[in-house]
Amino acid sequence: MKIYDGKYILVGLLVFGVLATFPIWFDHGKVVAPANPSLNTPVIDAMMSKHCILPKAQMITEHMKLLNVWRTEVVRYGKRVYVAPSGKKYEMSLETECFRCHSNKAQFCDRCHNFAGLDKATDPYCFSCHVVPSEKKPGAGKVAMVHKESK
């Protein structure tokens, strides 16, 4: 069957095909490593029963909401104590509470954030104000260094 103005149509279809299959040829041949965040920090390793503020599944999906609530509570209302559903009390502070255990930003926060395609520099924007833990704590910094060297 004759295709009228075939050259334009075929070029158009070709462009469409290339654009529509973009992820397939863009990702082709690349080995995608799983995100695999590391929970091995000295503090967590020393914990008898390993638990976070909320159950793990909830922390994975809701940590950003929790942090946002914390920020509002602290910055706007000056409230600093968070009572978890388990009854335990926590100080609402990223640097002294979260980073006390998760002192490995590069192996913990960044792994998933990078995998999910968040922009390192600006998203999440926690670290445009907060100090990255490895810079603050010499002990945690050493751990991070060892990890990097062993790669």
Place this chain on the structure above:
Amino acid sequence: MGIKFSLAAVVGLILAAFIGVSGGGLSHFFGVTMPYLAILLFLGGVVYRVLKWGRAPVPFRIPTTGGQEKSLPWIKHAKFDNPSTKGQTVVRMALEVFLFRSLFRNTKFELEKGHRLFYQWEKWLWLAGLVFHYCFLVILLRHLRFFTEPVPGFVQGIERLDGLLQVGLPGIYITDGLFMLAVTYLIIRRLIIPQVRYISLPQDYFPLFLLFAIGTTGILTRYFFKVDLIKVKTMVMGLISFHPVVPAGIGAIFFVHFFLVCTLFAYFPFSKLMHAGGIFMSPTRNLPNDNRIRRHVNPWNYPVKVHSYAEYEDHFREKMVEVGLPVDKELEPAPKATADS
């Protein structure tokens, strides 16, 4: 009738995915089989439709245009509304594709006081349409972060611009809100304008309801019933690399969203949504109005054997001269020498 049918269809799709995944353990079907099927139907369907359109002959130009065609030098030519060359046509197409120029000219007309016909400008449809399409484009590109590893910079750039407001966490995207507003406007417009409602069929309501549901489930997935994105991306990357895996523990709300999007892709080529390809093949848009400049031959013309007057005279010249009939070209008396040239 059309509304109820379309609404029931969309609700049915939502329930099918929700019940299938949360109760029936069909996450492999909804997570692997459906997307592959949908993308095959989408790519194959689009190619099929475009080639089918391409087989329709376009015998002549259709100058249904809103501007002055190229005429005498002292008459101002509307270059982009009534193009006469390929370049001008490309500009017209670009205006059409990127800015919906014909829709911009939309007017509403109605009888006022029963006997006077009023034409008024009506830009809301154009505005909502433009907002809808651009938001959809941004949302589509933003989703590439689940489909690529490493994520290309332009995707993150779009995301940063879209999340400019930095309200809440996860941050609100401007396009999410605009998209829902625009779709809602398009639905309401169809429902409350009597003339539009009269000509609306199930296939007009269905895509709108489907898009509304896709937007809603997407927003729910991002902001409310959150799912584990790492698992979602693992699944999507598995699909793309043709090693599908469905990690356990992804919320049913994600599968509802995913299934609705699959439906949209599968439905796309066989519906009015195919205007995405059709706009490039609209004869009233993509042909320069050069009817009077070039000769256009009808491609299905039967090859008629003609005998023109010149040929007729060639044939009968001697006899015509003999009986004294006037001829255009006199009989050549004798072969001339060609020395003077």
